[in-house]
Amino acid sequence: MSGQHTEHHDHHDGDIGYHATVKGYAIGFALSVILTAIPFWLVMGKILPASFTAPVILSFAAVQMVVHMIYFLHLNAEAEGGWSLLAMVFTVALVVIMLAGSIWVMYHMNTNMMPVHDMQTMRNMP
Amino acid sequence: MASTTTLTAHGAPVFYDNGDHHPQQGTLLGFWLYLMSDCLLFALLFAGYAVLGRSYAAGPSGADLFDLPLVAVNTALLLLSSITYGFAMIGMQHGKKKHLLVWLGITGLLGLGFLSLELYEFAHLIHEGAGPQRSAFLSSFFTLVGTHGLHVTFGVVWLVTLMFQVGKLGLTHENKRRLVCLSMFWHFLDVVWIGVFTFVYLMGVLQ
16 A cells, blocks of 8 residues: 555655646636736726626636635645645635624614614604 | 445445545644634634624725735735745755755745835834724724734744744754645635635725
8 A cells, every 4th residue: 555655655745745837826826917907907997887896806816816826825626635625615605694694684784673763663654 | 233334145245434534644634623723713703803894883894995916915925825826846855955945035034025025014004193093993903904914924834934944954854844834824815815806805994
């Protein structure tokens, strides 16, 4: 069994396990510049209506995070035998639960704890 | 017999854990797990900002305060520092110590530039009476952005330390391992900053 392990560690930096390339960094950087410039341009130039811009720039951020993970943090299914990817999937799940949960709960609390006079105005609305 | 073990046609059990997926040395995985715990810390600060970020207490809003060109310059500095760190790592892989030190130095300067602009922004806000005690929005803003800035500060301290280490001891195995850890730390801070400039600054100006 141990004979199979050693052949993974034959070149580059031994067992540092880090294989960066100029090409990988260049691709990651070019994509990042594009994915950063477009949201700033959309917001600063007021290109789209505000309600539409928000989901668009959030999507750009999500894509850019994935780009950074792949090209800068060198995350893939093989790194550390897949354990780092597994840890990240777990973290992302927790982050989604915490963010979505907090925003959802607090949004409903803010809506439902409206002061009384506001509720009367709401009732008179068409 | 409530056994759920999968059996082959011949009745021999099949185990999916064959024991050959453990990393050879755990430092990088351990450091990655630390970064994931840091990610949870930032997620909570983001959640706090998401909940409190519209509570202006009759004070200024993000649209009144944020200076997007300044944020764009800051973003550019941090993004550039990511690729310069990458060049430093390529120097490390090829065993070129001087190449590594030069690019590390440039990365450190870009990090310091980022921190200076951020401190300038904070000082400007506090001077305008928009300090962390002004409203829930500003409390959560300073906590989130300030925590990221503190991380960058520690990253710069670590980077300078490693420049001295490499200068004194050379590209030893230990120093390479440390450089790889700092690389993950530095790129991770860039990932967090993507969330900050999008969710805090750009979305803050939108409303």
